[in-house]
Amino acid sequence: MVRTEDRLDAALGDAHAPATLDAEDVHAWFGDHHVLGDITLSMPANSITSLIGPSGCGKSTFLRILNRMHELVPDASLAGSIALNGIDIYGPNVRATDVRRRIGMVFQKPNPFPAMTVAGNVLSGLKLCGMKTDDPDAVVERCLHRAGLWNELKNRLDRPGGALSGGQQQRLCIARSLAVEPQVLLMDEPCSALDPTSTRRIEDTMRELVDTVTIVIVTHNMQQAQRISDRCAFFNVDEGQPGGIVEIDTTERIFTDPSDPRTADYVHGRFG
Amino acid sequence: MVVRTRPDRIFRRLAASAGALTLVILFLIGLFLCVKGLPAIKDQGWAFFTTQVWNPPPRGNEFGIAALMWWTIVVALIALVIAVPISIAAALFVTEFAPRRMRRPLTSLIDLLAAVPSLIYGMWGAAYLRPRMVGLSAWLGKYLGFLPIFKPTTAFPIYGPSAFVAGVVVSLMVVPIVTSVVREVFSQVPPGEKEGAFALGGTRWGMVRAVVLPFGRGGIVGGSMLGLGRALGETIAILLIVSPLFQIRLNIIEAGAIPVAPLIANNFGESSGIALSALLAAGFVLFVVTLLVNVGASTVIARSRSGSGVEI
Amino acid sequence: MRTDAPKLAVVVEHRSPVKIRPSSFHPRDAAVVGGAAAASLALTWLLYSQILPFHGLPGFLLMWAAFDFLIYYVAVRETQGRVVARDRTMAAIITVVSIAIVIPLVLILGYVTLKGLRFLRLAFFTTTMASVGPESPTTQTGGLGAIVGTLEQVAIAMVISVPLGVLTAIYLNEVKGRLVRPTRIFVDAMSGVPSIVAGLFIYTVIVANGHGFSGFAAALALSILMLPTVTRTCEVVLRLVPDGLREASLAMGAPEWRTTWGVILPTARTGIITAMILGVARVVGETAPLIMTAFGSATLNLNPFSGPQAALSLSSFQLFGSSQTADVQRAWVFAFVLLSIVLILFVAARLQGERRRR
Numbered sequence: 001m002v003r004t005e006d007r008l009d010a011a012l013g014d015a016h017a018p019a020t021l022d023a024e025d026v027h028a029w030f031g032d033h034h035v036l037g038d039i040t041l042s043m044p045a046n047s048i049t050s051l052i053g054p055s056g057c058g059k060s061t062f063l064r065i066l067n068r069m070h071e072l073v074p075d076a077s078l079a080g081s082i083a084l085n086g087i088d089i090y091g092p093n094v095r096a097t098d099v100r101r102r103i104g105m106v107f108q109k110p111n112p113f114p115a116m117t118v119a120g121n122v123l124s125g126l127k128l129c130g131m132k133t134d135d136p137d138a139v140v141e142r143c144l145h146r147a148g149l150w151n152e153l154k155n156r157l158d159r160p161g162g163a164l165s166g167g168q169q170q171r172l173c174i175a176r177s178l179a180v181e182p183q184v185l186l187m188d189e190p191c192s193a194l195d196p197t198s199t200r201r202i203e204d205t206m207r208e209l210v211d212t213v214t215i216v217i218v219t220h221n222m223q224q225a226q227r228i229s230d231r232c233a234f235f236n237v238d239e240g241q242p243g244g245i246v247e248i249d250t251t252e253r254i255f256t257d258p259s260d261p262r263t264a265d266y267v268h269g270r271f272g
Numbered sequence: 273m274v275v276r277t278r279p280d281r282i283f284r285r286l287a288a289s290a291g292a293l294t295l296v297i298l299f300l301i302g303l304f305l306c307v308k309g310l311p312a313i314k315d316q317g318w319a320f321f322t323t324q325v326w327n328p329p330p331r332g333n334e335f336g337i338a339a340l341m342w343w344t345i346v347v348a349l350i351a352l353v354i355a356v357p358i359s360i361a362a363a364l365f366v367t368e369f370a371p372r373r374m375r376r377p378l379t380s381l382i383d384l385l386a387a388v389p390s391l392i393y394g395m396w397g398a399a400y401l402r403p404r405m406v407g408l409s410a411w412l413g414k415y416l417g418f419l420p421i422f423k424p425t426t427a428f429p430i431y432g433p434s435a436f437v438a439g440v441v442v443s444l445m446v447v448p449i450v451t452s453v454v455r456e457v458f459s460q461v462p463p464g465e466k467e468g469a470f471a472l473g474g475t476r477w478g479m480v481r482a483v484v485l486p487f488g489r490g491g492i493v494g495g496s497m498l499g500l501g502r503a504l505g506e507t508i509a510i511l512l513i514v515s516p517l518f519q520i521r522l523n524i525i526e527a528g529a530i531p532v533a534p535l536i537a538n539n540f541g542e543s544s545g546i547a548l549s550a551l552l553a554a555g556f557v558l559f560v561v562t563l564l565v566n567v568g569a570s571t572v573i574a575r576s577r578s579g580s581g582v583e584i
Numbered sequence: 585m586r587t588d589a590p591k592l593a594v595v596v597e598h599r600s601p602v603k604i605r606p607s608s609f610h611p612r613d614a615a616v617v618g619g620a621a622a623a624s625l626a627l628t629w630l631l632y633s634q635i636l637p638f639h640g641l642p643g644f645l646l647m648w649a650a651f652d653f654l655i656y657y658v659a660v661r662e663t664q665g666r667v668v669a670r671d672r673t674m675a676a677i678i679t680v681v682s683i684a685i686v687i688p689l690v691l692i693l694g695y696v697t698l699k700g701l702r703f704l705r706l707a708f709f710t711t712t713m714a715s716v717g718p719e720s721p722t723t724q725t726g727g728l729g730a731i732v733g734t735l736e737q738v739a740i741a742m743v744i745s746v747p748l749g750v751l752t753a754i755y756l757n758e759v760k761g762r763l764v765r766p767t768r769i770f771v772d773a774m775s776g777v778p779s780i781v782a783g784l785f786i787y788t789v790i791v792a793n794g795h796g797f798s799g800f801a802a803a804l805a806l807s808i809l810m811l812p813t814v815t816r817t818c819e820v821v822l823r824l825v826p827d828g829l830r831e832a833s834l835a836m837g838a839p840e841w842r843t844t845w846g847v848i849l850p851t852a853r854t855g856i857i858t859a860m861i862l863g864v865a866r867v868v869g870e871t872a873p874l875i876m877t878a879f880g881s882a883t884l885n886l887n888p889f890s891g892p893q894a895a896l897s898l899s900s901f902q903l904f905g906s907s908q909t910a911d912v913q914r915a916w917v918f919a920f921v922l923l924s925i926v927l928i929l930f931v932a933a934r935l936q937g938e939r940r941r942r
Contacts, residue, residue, distance in 0.1 A: 027601045071606045072470060074372060079601035090606055095668070101473030111464040115486045124482060128474035130667035173468070180473060276840070283841035287759045290751035291767040294774055294815075297808060301777065301785045308788050358681055365682035369675055380934060381686055387930045388692060389869020391897050392923055395904055395915070396692045399699075407640060444688050475671035498776075505778025507872040508901065533780045537872050555784045559777065566776030567769060 009098035013085050018045035019102070019183035019214050021066060026080035027242070028061050028070060035061055037242035039080070041233050043184075048206060048215045050225040050251070053235030054271065058243030059218045062235075063186050066216065067103040068096040084183070101129050103184040104177035108192055110169035112176070114162030118144075118153055121161040121172055125180040139179055147175035148205045167198025174205065178213075185209065187217040191224065203228050222267060226255050234263045302559060309553030312546055320553065326518045326535070328547035335547075337532065337554050342520045343435060344531035344558070347510060348503035350439025350524065351446050356496050358443075359450035366451075367458040368480060379455070386448035394512030397441035402513060405440070406431045409525040420522045433515040435529035441513060442506050446499035453498060453573065457491025458484055490576015497569035501562050507533035532558045613672075616659050624651035653677055693923070700920020703913055708921070713882040713899065718908070725914045727921060729884045730900075733799055733893040734922075737878065738868055740803035740888060741810050746860055748807075749814030750849075756815075757822040758830075758844055775812035782808040783873025790877075797879035799888030802895065805873040810863040817862055821855030822848065858936040865929040869922055871897040896922040 009015065021043040028036035036058040043049040051059045064070040065078055068089060081088050089099045112121050122140045126133060133139050140157065144150040149171045153159070161172060170190060177185060187206075191199040206215055206228055219225050225232055232254040237243040247254065247263045258264045265271055276284070312328075313320050316336060323336020362382060366375050409431035412422045461484050469479035485492075510531055516538070517528025536551045543551055628648040653673055661669035703722050711726040752771065756764055786805040791797055825848050833843040849856070874880070879892035880902050900918035903911045 025601065027603075029603065067471065068606065069467070069471060072467075077603045077605045079603055090604060092610070095664075096606065097473045097475055097668075100471055105471040107464065107467065107471070109464055111462075111468040113465060113468070113482065113486075124469075125472035128469060128472050128478045128482060128667075130665060176468075177472065279841055280839045283839075283844070284759050284761070287751050287755035288761050288763070290748050291755040291761070291763060293748065294752060294767060294770045294811070297811075298770055298774055298777075300789075301781065301808075304785055304788045305781070358685065361678045361681040362685055365678050369678055370682070378682065378686075381689060384927075384930060385685070385689055387865055387926055388689075389871070389897060389922065389926060391869060391871045391901055392692065392696060392919055395900070395919055396695055400691070400695050404640070404642070408643070447685065475667060477671040477674040478667065480674075501776045505776070505780070507778065507780045512901075512904070533778055533872070536780055536784065537875055540876050552784060552788065555781050559781045562776050562778055562781075563773050567773050569776075570769060570772045 009095070009101070011087070011091070011093045011095075012089070012098055012102055013087050015102065015181070015183070017085060017183070019085055020045045021103075021184055021214065021216070022083040022086075023062075023066070024081050024083070026062065026065060026082065027078060028058065028065060029077045030073065031075040034242040036065075037244050039245055041245060041248060043214060043216050044231070045214050046210055046212075047230040048210055048217060048228055049231045049233065050229035051216065051218045051233050051235060052220075052222060052225050053243075053246075053266065054237070055220070056243075057235040057237035059235050060188050061243075063105070063188055063216065063218055066184075067105050067186055068099045069105065071096065097129070101125075101180050102182055103186060104180065104182035105186045105188065106170070106173050106177055106190045108189040110166060110173050110193070112161035112164070112169050112172045114160060116161050117158045118161060118164070118172060119157040122175050122179050125176055129180050131180060143175040143178045144172075146178055146205070146209060147171045148201055149175060165198075167194050167201065170194060170198065170202060171205065174202070174209075178209075182213060184214045184216065187215065189218055189220060192220065199224070222255075222269075226251060234258075234260075234266060236262055236266070298563075302556070302563075305552050305556035305559060309549055309556045312549035312553045315546055315549075320550075324519055326530075326550075328543070328550050329545065330547075335550050337557060339518045339520050340530060340532045340535055340554060341557070343517075343529045344504055344533070346524060347435050347438050347442060347506075347529060347531050348500055350435060351442035351503040352496060352500055354440060354443035355446040355450055355499055356492070359447050359454055359495070359499075360492060362447070362451045363454035363458050364480060364484070366455055368476060368484065382448050382451050385444060386452075390445060390506060390509040391512075393441050393445060394509035397437065397509060398512045401441065402432050402437050405437050409434065409436060412525055421524045423523060425521065425523050425526060430527040431525060433513060433527045433529075435514065435524040438510045438513045438529060439524070441509050442503050445506065445509070446503055449502055450495040450499040453495030454488060454491050457488045457495075457573075457576075461487045490572055494569045494573030494576065497565055497572060501565040501569065504531075504565065505533055505558065505562050506531075507537050510534045511537050616663070617656065617676075620656035620659055621652055624648055624655050627651050627655075649680060696916065696920050696923050699913070699916035700918075700923075702916075704917050704920060708917060712884045713894070714884070716882075716914075720910070722910045722913045725917045726882075727896070727899070727918060729881060729894040730896045730898070730918060731921075732884060732886060733802075733878060733881075733888075733895040734868060734897070736886075736888040737799045737803045737806060737874075737893070737895060738864055740800060741806035741867060742860065742864065744803065745807040745810040745814055745863065746856075749811050749859065749863070750818050750856060752811075752815045753818035753822055754844055756819050758840070758848065771812050771815050774808070775816070777808065778872075779805075779809055779870050780872040782806075783876045786873070787876040796890075797877060797892040798890055799878055799885070799893035802874050802878035802893065803888065805877050806867040806870060809870060809873070810867045813866045814859050814863040817859035818852075818856055821852045821859060824855065825851050854936060854939055858933055861929055861933040861936060865926055865933065868929065869897050869926055871901045874898040875901075896925070 023039055023041045026036065026039040039062055051062065053059055061070060066082055070076050070078060082090060084102065113124060116124060119140045122143050123136055141150060144153060149168065152168065164172060191202055203224065209215065217229065229251050232251050233248045234246045234254065235243055236246045247258060247260045254263060255267050258267060316323065320336050322338050323334055324339040326335045328335045366379055370378065413424050413429060416422045417424060465483045466479055469482050474482065511534035514529040514534065515527050516530040518530060532554050536555055539551060625648055628644060628651055632644055653676060656676060657669050657673040660672050703725065705723050708725050708727040709731065710728055712729040713726040716724055716726050755761060756767060782805045786801050790801045790804065829847055829851060830843060833847045874895050874897065878895055878898060880898045881892045881894045885891050885893045896918055900915045900922060903915035903918065906912060
C-alpha cells in the first residue's frame with residue numbers, strides 16, 4: 001500500500017524483513033568528552049530490549065547512535081559499528097535519511113507537529129521520505145489502530161496535533177513513526193512525561209507492535225522494564241569514565257539473579 | 273499599596289513622562305501635518321484623492337495624490353517581491369544550512385546593508401545600476417511584453433529612470449530588515465519538532481518545509497510588513513533614480529514614476545502657500561499609512577506563534 | 585565492561601577507537617555538483633554567444649545559475665530520487681542566493697570608494713565650498729562646513745535623544761507602569777516614521793514659525809529618528825542586566841532611583857554606548873529631513889541655532905544634482921567621507937557589542 005523508491009535504499013537490505021540490530025565496540029564523544037565506551041550489544045528481531053541504568057550514563061546517546069541522530073549534534077563523533085541485519089548503517093553507501101526511515105524514534109517529550117491535523121501528522125512521515133500511497137485514509141486508520149488511538153480519534157482526525165492530551169500526543173507520535181513502516185522502533189523514555197493510564201496503554205501497544213517491529217527502549221522505570229522487555233542491558237558510569245554496559249541478560253535473570261553486584265544494587269533500588 | 277519615597281515618586285514620574293513623550297510627539301506630528309495640510313484638501317475637495325496630475329498654484333489649479341499613491345505602492349511592491357524571497361533564503365541559510373563559522377560574518381554583512389545611507393544607494397543606483405539595467409528593461413519589454421507591466425506604451429520607449437530600477441534599489445534596503453526578523457523567528461523553532469522531522473527520515477529541506485516555515489509564518493508576514501513600511505517611506509534613493517510621471521500606468525520598466533516621499537523632497541524648495549500645504553497633506557497621508565503598516569507589523573509578529581520573544 | 589566475555593589471561597593490546605564523523609557529503613556528490621556546473625556553463629555559453637541577443641555579465645551569471653540548478657536537480661533525481669534532489673537543489677539555491685547578497689554590498693562600497701577617493705584631498709577637511717568656484721579643479725572640494733554641520737547636528741540630536749531614550753527604556757523595563765504596552769507600540773510606530781515626515785514636522789513647527797533654517801532644527805528632526813533606535817536598544821540592554829543585581833540592591837534598602845542610577849545603569853554602560861553608536865549611525869546619513877531644516881550652505885556656519893547649515897549628506901545630495909560634472913564628482917567625495925564614517929561607526933558598534941559579551 002505504501003511504496004518507496006525501493007531501489008534507492010536497497011543498500012540496507014530487505015525493508016520488510018525482521019530486523020536485528022548489532023552494536024559492536026561503539027564509542028561516542030561530544031567534542032573531546034568521551035561519553036560512551038566499548039558498547040557491544042545485540043538487539044534481536046521482534047523482541048523488546050530495554051536499556052536501564054542511572055541518569056547520565058549515555059543510554060540516550062547510544063539510542064541516538066542507533067538511528068544516526070547523534071551526528072546531528074555539532075562536535076559529535078562516534079566509533080564502532082551498528083549493523084542492521086548485518087549491514088553497517090554507517091557504511092559509505094548508506095544515507096542517514098534511509099537509516100532513520102528504517103529505524104524510527106519516539107521521544108521523551110511528545111513532539112507531534114502542532115499545526116498539522118491528526119491525519120496530517122500520521123502522513124507527514126510519508127511526505128518526508130518521499131513514500132507514496134494510493135489510500136492515505138487507510139494508512140491513517142491502520143497506524144492509529146496499531147497505536148491504540150483509532151477509537152478515540154476516528155471522528156476527530158482534523159483536530160490539530162497540538163490539541164491532544166499528553167498520552168494521546170505520544171501515541172500519535174507512535175502512529176506517525178509506524179506510517180513509514182520501520183523495521184525498528186527506538187523509544188527514549190516514552191512514558192516518563194505521562195500519567196499511569198497512558199503509560200499502561202502505551203505498554204500494551206508495544207507488546208502488540210513487537211510482532212512486526214523490533215523495539216529498543218530506554219527506561220528509568222524498572223517495573224516497566226520488567227513488564228515489557230525480553231532482554232535488558234544495564235548501563236552504568238563511573239566518575240571520569242565513559243558510560244558502558246555492565247551486564248546484558250534476559251529480563252528475568254537480570255531482575256532475579258544478576259551476575260554483577262552493581263546490577264543487583266540498581267535493580268533493587270539501592271541507587272540510581 | 274506600595275508606599276514610595278518622594279525621590280522615587282519623582283523618578284517614576286520622570287520615566288513615565290519620557291514614555292509618554294513618544295506618544296505626544298507622534299500625536300503632534302499627525303496634528304500639525306493634518307492642520308497645515310487641510311487648506312490644500314479643502315481647495316480640491318475629494319478630488320485630492322482621485323486626481324493624478326500635480327499642478328498646484330502658481331502654475332495650475334489641479335492636484336491630487338492618486339498617481340503618487342499608485343507609484344508609492346508599486347515601487348514598494350516591486351521591492352518586496354524581490355526582497356522577501358531573498359530574505360527568507362538568507363534567514364534559512366543562517367539558521368539551518370550554513371556552517372556555524374559562517375553565521376555571524378554573514379549576518380554582519382547583511383546588517384551592513386542596513387547601515388548604508390539611502391543617499392548612497394540612490395547615488396549608486398543612478399550612476400552605476402540604472403544605465404546597466406536599460407538592456408534588461410528593453411529585453412523585458414521586447415520578449416515579455418505580453419505582460420501588462422512590461423507592455424510598451426509608446427513606439428520608442430525610454431528605459432532607465434523607472435519604478436523597476438527604484439524597486440530593485442529599495443529591495444536592497446528592505447532585505448536586511450526582513451532578514452533580521454525572519455532570522456530571529458526561525459532561530460526559535462522548538463528543537464523537539466525539528467528532531468521529530470529528522471527522526472522520520474526527513475532531509476534538511478524536508479524538515480524546513482514541515483517545521484520551520486509553518487512555525488515562522490507569522491514572522492515572515494510581520495517582517496515583510498516592516499519592510500513594506502520602510503519601502504513606502506523611502507525618499508532620497510528613489511528621488512535620485514526616477515523621473516516624475518504624474519500618471520497611473522501599469523508599465524514599470526519605462527521611465528516615469530513618482531511616489532509621495534520623493535515628490536515632497538523634490539518640490540519642497542519651490543513650494544509655498546497652497547502648493548506647500550498640498551505637500552504637507554500628502555505627507556500626512558504617508559504618515560498615516562506607514563503608521564498603520566508598522567503597528568500592524570508589530571501586532572502580527574507579537575501575536576504569531578513564533579513572535580512572542582522577538583525583538584524587532 | 586562486558587561480563588559475558590570470559591576474562592582472558594593474555595593481555596589484549598588496547599587499540600584506541602577510530603573516530604568517525606559521518607557527513608552527508610561524498611566524493612561522488614562533488615562529481616555531480618561539478619558536472620552540473622560544467623554542463624550549465626557550456627549551455628549558457630552556447631546560448632549566449634550564438635543564439636540569444638543578450639550581453640553582459642550579470643545576465644550570463646543568472647542564466648548559468650538557473651541552468652545549473654535545473655541540471656543538478658535532474659541529475660540528483662535520476663540517481664537518488666526526488667526527495668534528495670529537492671533537498672540538495674534547495675540547499676544549493678539557498679546558499680547561492682545568500683552569498684550573492686554580498687555582491688551588491690561589494691559593488692556599492694567599491695564604486696563609492698573608486699569615485700570618491702579619487703578627488704579627496706586633505707584640503708577637504710579644512711576649507712569650505714565657498715572657496716570653490718566654477719573654474720576650480722575637481723580636486724578642490726571644501727567639506728569643512730558640512731563636517732561641522734553634521735557633527736553639531738548629530739551631537740545635539742544625541743544630547744536630546746539619548747537621555748530620553750534611556751529614560752523611556754527605564755520606564756519600560758524598570759518602572760513598568762501601566763502604560764508599558766501602549767508605549768512599546770508607540771516606540772515601534774515611531775521607528776517607522778519616514779524621515780521626510782519628521783523633516784516636514786519640524787519644518788512646520790520650527791522653521792516656518794519664524795525661526796528659519798538652522799542646524800538645531802535639523803537636530804530636532806534627527807532626534808525623532810534616533811529616539812526609537814536608542815530606546816529599543818537600551819531596553820534590550822536593560823533586560824539583560826540580571827535580576828539578582830536589582831534584588832540585591834533593593835534588599836539593601838536602596839530606593840528605586842538609586843538602584844537604577846547606581847547599579848543598573850553602570851552595569852549596562854557598554855550596552856548603552858552601543859545604543860548611542862547605533863543611533864548615530866542611523867541618522868548620520870539622513871538627507872531628506874535636512875533639506876527642509878538645515879537647508880544647506882556653502883559657507884561655514886558654526887552656530888547651529890541660527891542660519892542654514894551644511895551637512896555631509898545634504899551637500900553630497902545637492903552637488904549630485906548640479907548640472908556641472910565637476911560638482912557631481914565632488915558629490916562623490918562627500919559621499920565617500922560619509923560612507924567611511926558610517927562604516928567606522930558600524931564596526932565600533934560591533935566591537936562594543938563584542939565587549940559586552942565578554
